[in-house]
Amino acid sequence: MNEKVITVGIADDHSLFREGIRLIVDDFDNIELTLEAENGQDLLTKLQNNTPDVILLDLEMPKMDGVETLKRLKEDCNYQELKIIILTMHKEERMIAYLMELGANGYLMKDAEPAEFEEAIRTVYEEDHYFNESVSHAMLKSLKDKSNKTPTLRNNYQLTSREMEVLELIAKGLTTTEIGKKLFLSTRTIEGHRKNLIGKLGARNTATLIIKAVKEGLISLDF
Structure with missing residues (x-):
């Protein structure tokens, strides 16, 4: 029996970064990049005709940023099963906790190694969430500190x-x-x-x- 191919989409306003992700994902077995969007609005439009299993969502984008896009997706009953991994260059504890509370399934630094991208995609798809060690510490420490x-x-x-x-x-x-x-x-x-x-x-x-x-x-x- 053939293993299920995990389909992935990316929303990021930098075309070079999207191309880099495509090249990385092409090397993963049974993972395929099937959707590219340059901002949140573009993503919401393209999802109407193509809904991947996992979305890599940049936080900082023009027209509609990652926070607003995440809110829209989690409020839409059509995308309840969609797994969303936030991509960013910032590891701010309160922001991590906030995004997870909004419903993000994972949080990944944009400069992570290809192996971590693969692990995050597979884990989110199979287990519904992905916390690496540093993000887990930041998120849960923030929750303890503010609660x-x-x-x-x-x-x-x-x-x-x-x-x-x-x-x-x-x-x-x-x-x-x-x-x-x-x-x-x-x-x-x-x-x-x-x-x-x-x-x-x-x-x-x-x-x-x-x-x-x-x-x-x-x-x-x-x-």
Whole structure:
């Protein structure tokens, strides 16, 4: 059986950067760049006829920047399954946390190595989120620093002990397969728990699930 080809789109106002990404992606097995846009407006227009699995979205663009584009996409029911990786040259902690809360699935520095681009695309497609070590630290540290919220009792969300186990392992960065092996459960069962957690906490995706769990005091993370 042929492996599924992951389709990718990029929105960036610099044509040379887009061409560089195309050359990089061409070297990845079963990943194909199928859409290029020069700003957010251009992306929204082209998505009507071509919706890739993953979008690489630049933050700073004319006409419509990455923040506004992300908001529009996450508010549109037609793009609920679209995975969005933010591209930027800035690693500002509050901005990272803000974008993840808006529903971004990952955050990647534009000067990252090709191998990290490939890892980010595959991980976002397969696991719904991608946090590298530095971004995870920045995002979760920002959440802890700015949140004075009293932790919510776990029972308020009616999470089972198994769901709490899965939630804590997701927050530690384990993949669905790794969690399944650790808990001696099938990947389908773990995926079911993940979807239940997203529903119970009212999260947009796995990334916002982790954010909300930290904010609500359901899990704690030490650096």
